[in-house]
Amino acid sequence: MVRNAVAVSAPGKVLLAGGYLVLDREYTGLVFGLDARIHVTVQAIPTSSGVTLNEIVVQSPQFQDAAWEYGYRLAERDGGMSVTPLRVSGAYLPRLHSYSDADLNLNRNIFIETTISYALSYIASLSSPMISPASVTILADNDYYSTPASLASGPDPVPRFHNFDVPISKAHKTGLGSSAALVTALTGALLSYYLPRETYDTTTDLGKRQLHNLAQAAHCAAQGKVGSGFDVASAVHGSCIYRRFSPCILTRHVEPGKRNFGSQLRDIVNESHGSLEWDHEILKEGVKVPKGLRLVMCDVSCGSQTPGMVKQVLAWRKAKPAEANEIWTELHRNNIALVGDLRSAAEIAEHNPARRYADITKRFHSIRALIRTMSEKSGVPIEPPEQTELLDACENVPGVVGGVVPGAGGYDAVALLIQDDEDVIARLQRLLAGWKFRTSENGVAGGRVSMLGVREEMEGVRVEEMGQYREWMT
Numbered sequence: 001m002v003r004n005a006v007a008v009s010a011p012g013k014v015l016l017a018g019g020y021l022v023l024d025r026e027y028t029g030l031v032f033g034l035d036a037r038i039h040v041t042v043q044a045i046p047t048s049s050g051v052t053l054n055e056i057v058v059q060s061p062q063f064q065d066a067a068w069e070y071g072y073r074l075a076e077r078d079g080g081m082s083v084t085p086l087r088v089s090g091a092y093l094p095r096l097h098s099y100s101d102a103d104l105n106l107n108r109n110i111f112i113e114t115t116i117s118y119a120l121s122y123i124a125s126l127s128s129p130m131i132s133p134a135s136v137t138i139l140a141d142n143d144y145y146s147t148p149a150s151l152a153s154g155p156d157p158v159p160r161f162h163n164f165d166v167p168i169s170k171a172h173k174t175g176l177g178s179s180a181a182l183v184t185a186l187t188g189a190l191l192s193y194y195l196p197r198e199t200y201d202t203t204t205d206l207g208k209r210q211l212h213n214l215a216q217a218a219h220c221a222a223q224g225k226v227g228s229g230f231d232v233a234s235a236v237h238g239s240c241i242y243r244r245f246s247p248c249i250l251t252r253h254v255e256p257g258k259r260n261f262g263s264q265l266r267d268i269v270n271e272s273h274g275s276l277e278w279d280h281e282i283l284k285e286g287v288k289v290p291k292g293l294r295l296v297m298c299d300v301s302c303g304s305q306t307p308g309m310v311k312q313v314l315a316w317r318k319a320k321p322a323e324a325n326e327i328w329t330e331l332h333r334n335n336i337a338l339v340g341d342l343r344s345a346a347e348i349a350e351h352n353p354a355r356r357y358a359d360i361t362k363r364f365h366s367i368r369a370l371i372r373t374m375s376e377k378s379g380v381p382i383e384p385p386e387q388t389e390l391l392d393a394c395e396n397v398p399g400v401v402g403g404v405v406p407g408a409g410g411y412d413a414v415a416l417l418i419q420d421d422e423d424v425i426a427r428l429q430r431l432l433a434g435w436k437f438r439t440s441e442n443g444v445a446g447g448r449v450s451m452l453g454v455r456e457e458m459e460g461v462r463v464e465e466m467g468q469y470r471e472w473m474t
C-alpha cells in the first residue's frame with residue numbers, strides 16, 4: 001500500500017514564568033510557543049533506492065553528516081518495535097570495523113531513535129504491525145541555532161532553512177527547545193503517516209492528547225529523566241498555562257524490547273486498561289500577549305548547564321523547605337498575576353503606553369526580585385549579576401516593557417516584552433550590538449548577546465502542506 005506523504009511542524013518555547021516551580025504539580029508555568037518550528041516530513045522511499053527491508057531513513061539536510069538509517073522488527077513477547085541503527089551520521093555500521101561503541105554513541109541521535117521506537121511500537125500495538133519503509137526529513141527554522149553574524153547582516157537574504165554546514169553536535173543551540181519540537185513533530189508525522197484518520201488525527205483534541213502523551217513518553221526516555229514536560233506540552237498545545245503530569249505515569253513501564261512494552265505503552269498513551277490517567281493541565285484561555293506588544297528572545301552566547309542548576313535548586317528546597325516554599329508561594333502568586341496583567345493591558349482603553357503597561361513592568365520587577373532571592377538563597381546563578389545588568393539596560397530602552405531570565409535562567413538567554421515597533425527593535429539591536437559580558441566570579445567568559453527573530457505564537461502542532469518543503473529535500 002502506498003501511503004500519502006505527510007508534513008507536521010511543532011513550535012519552540014519560552015518558559016516566561018514558573019521555572020523550577022513547574023517541576024512541582026502544586027505550581028504552574030506560563031509558557032509561550034514561538035514561531036520557530038521544527039518541520040518533519042514522512043514519505044514512501046522511492047522504489048529505485050534499493051531499500052526493500054524494514055528501514056526508516058532520516059535526514060536533517062541543514063547539518064553535516066546528518067543521516068541515520070534504522071532497521072525495525074517486532075520484538076517477541078509484546079516487546080514493541082525494536083529499532084536498530086544501521087547507519088549513524090553518514091557512516092554504515094557493518095562496514096566500519098574500527099567503529100567503537102564510543103563513536104557509535106557520539107553519532108547516534110537518541111531523540112530520533114527513541115521517538116521512532118516509541119511511535120512504531122504504539123502504531124504496531126493499535127493496528128497491523130506491517131510498517132512499510134519510509135523516508136523522514138527534518139527541517140528546523142533557523143533561529144534554533146545561532147547563525148553567523150556575517151550571514152545575518154550580509155546582503156543576501158538568509159534561506160528559509162539555512163545550511164549550517166557543521167555537524168549537529170557543533171551547532172550552537174539557542175535554547176528554544178529543539179528536542180521537544182523535534183520529538184513532537186516526528187511523533188505526529190509518523191502517527192499521521194501510518195495510522196488511519198479514525199485512529200489518529202492531529203487536528204482533534206483527542207489526537208492532540210494521544211500525541212502529547214506519546215511525545216512526553218519518548219522525550220523523557222530520550223532524555224533519561226522525567227522533567228516537567230512544559231516544552232513538549234507547548235510543542236503540542238502552543239502557548240498556555242501548564243501544570244505538569246504526575247511523574248509516576250512514566251516511571252512504571254518496562255523498557256522497549258522487554259516483555260509487554262507494546263501494550264504498556266499503548267495503555268499509557270490511551271489511558272486505558274487501568275493505566276493511570278494523565279493529570280496534566282493545559283489552560284489556553286486568557287493566555288495572550290496584548291496587541292501592540294511582542295516577545296523578543298535574546299541569545300546569550302555564554303550558556304549554562306541546566307541539569308546541574310535544577311539539581312542544586314531542588315537540593316536546596318529539600319534542605320530548607322520553609323525558606324524555599326515562602327519564595328515559591330510568592331513567585332507563584334506573581335506568575336499568575338502576570339497573566340492577569342497581560343490580559344488587562346489588552347482590554348483597557350488607555351493610549352499612553354507607559355500607563356497602559358505600568359502594571360506589567362511592575363510585575364516583572366517583583367518576579368525578578370523573587371528570582372534573585374531564590375538565586376541568593378540557593379547559591380545558584382538563576383539571575384546572576386551579569387544578567388541583572390543586561391535586563392536593566394534593556395528595560396531602560398524606551399518601548400521595552402520588561403523582561404526576565406526565562407526557564408532555568410543562568411547565562412543562556414533573556415526574554416523581553418516590548419512594544420511591537422521597528423524603532424524599539426532598532427534601539428534594542430543597537431544596545432545589544434555593543435554589549436559584552438564581563439567575566440564573572442562564576443568563570444563565565446565574556447560572551448555576546450544577539451536578538452533572535454522569533455516572537456510568540458499561540459498555535460501548537462500543525463499539519464503542513466508538503467509542497468512547501470520540496471526544494472529543501474534531497
Ligand SMILES: Nc1ncnc2c1ncn2[C@@H]1O[C@H](COP(=O)(O)OP(=O)(O)OP(=O)(O)O)[C@@H](O)[C@H]1O
Binds near residue numbers: 111112180
Ligand atoms: N534539526 C535537527 N535535526 C536532528 N536532530 C536534532 C535537530 N535539532 C535538535 N536535534 C536533536 O536534539 C538534540 C538537542 O536537544 P537538547 O534537549 O539538548 O536541546 P534543546 O531542546 O534545543 O535545548 P533546551 O531544552 O535548552 O531548549 C540534538 O543533540 C539532536 O539530537
Ligand SMILES: C[C@@](O)(CCOP(=O)(O)O)CC(=O)O
Binds near residue numbers: 020306407
Ligand atoms: C528548570 C525548569 O523548570 C525549566 C527549564 O527550562 P529551560 O530548558 O531553561 O527553558 C526545568 C523543567 O521544567 O523541566
